[in-house]
Amino acid sequence: MRFDIVTLFPDLFDGYLTQGLLGKAIERNLTQIHRHNLRDFAPDTTHRPVDDKPFGGGPGMLIQVEPTVKCVEAVQAQSTTPARTILLTPQGKRFNQPMAEDFAVSERLILLCGRYEGFDQRVTDILEPEEVSVGDFVLNGGEVAAMLIIDAVVRLIPGVLGDEQSNIDDSFSRGNRLLEFPQYTRPREFRGHSVPDVLLSGDHGAIAKWREEQTQLRTNERRSDLL
Structure with a gap:
């Protein structure tokens, strides 16, 4: 799967793309991530401005249409496989796990990262991009939102996770649209807090029942809207 990121700040991704499972996925060629500097498509090649004041007045600056459209068209032309174009904006459809699963079966995604007052x-x-929001809040730019989407999607690509069952049982995932049950590891007891006996029993049926009950309880307490 290939991601193309259109941004004014491609260097923001330097550390992010080399770490953890994402870095390993790139090394193993399970995913490709390309960054495209919007300023490379600015009509004025001297100062390379890509923003201007809005017609009608108002605060801030807008990213101009000409360099943005030319950049996306150039990126689309880099492959015979058409890419889905995603514009990151607070006004878009709320990003969630089913959307991540939908994106994960695509061959290419172009992520448009806004700045200032937007595009x-x-x-x-x-x-005519798909407009996507990562939440009801405003960021300084779309780069962090792009990282969030890439992180959620890449872990769904076959071979990225060590155990493919992991992304099925996770909260909100296709095998569990509710919140995941609590989990424990060593030590068995710490400062008076012990691991539930059922998890140490070896009774797989009882463990499965306990986890299902905990999933329902936790979801009801924290996110009853999911029930």
């Missing part, structure tokens, strides 16, 4: 409306009108 000129004509970017949406011309490119």
Whole structure:
């Protein structure tokens, strides 16, 4: 699977792309991540501005339509496989696990990272991207949101996780749309807090029943909207 990130700050991804499971997935060629500097498509090659004041007045600056459209068109042309274009915006559809699962079966994703007051409306009108939000809050730019989406999607690619069952049983996942049950490891007791006896019993049926009960209880207490 290939990700193409359109951004004003490609260097923000340097450390992120080399760490943990994502770094290993890139090394093993399970995923490819390419960064594209929007300034490379600026009409003024001297200062390479890609933003300007909004017509009608108002605070802040907008990312211009010309460099954005030209950049996305150039990225699309790099492969014969069409990419799904995702524009990251607080006004988009809320990102969730089912959406991550949907993205994970795509061959290519282009992630458009906004800055300032966002993109000129004509970017949406011309490119017709899928608009996606990572939550009801505002970030300084779309780069962190792009990292979040990449992280959620890459772990669903076959071969990335050591145990494929992991992403089925996780909270919100296709095998469990509720919250995951609590888990424990060594030591058995710490400062008066002990591992539940059922988890030490070796009775797989009882353990499965306990986990199902805990999933229901935890979801009811913390996210009853999921029930």
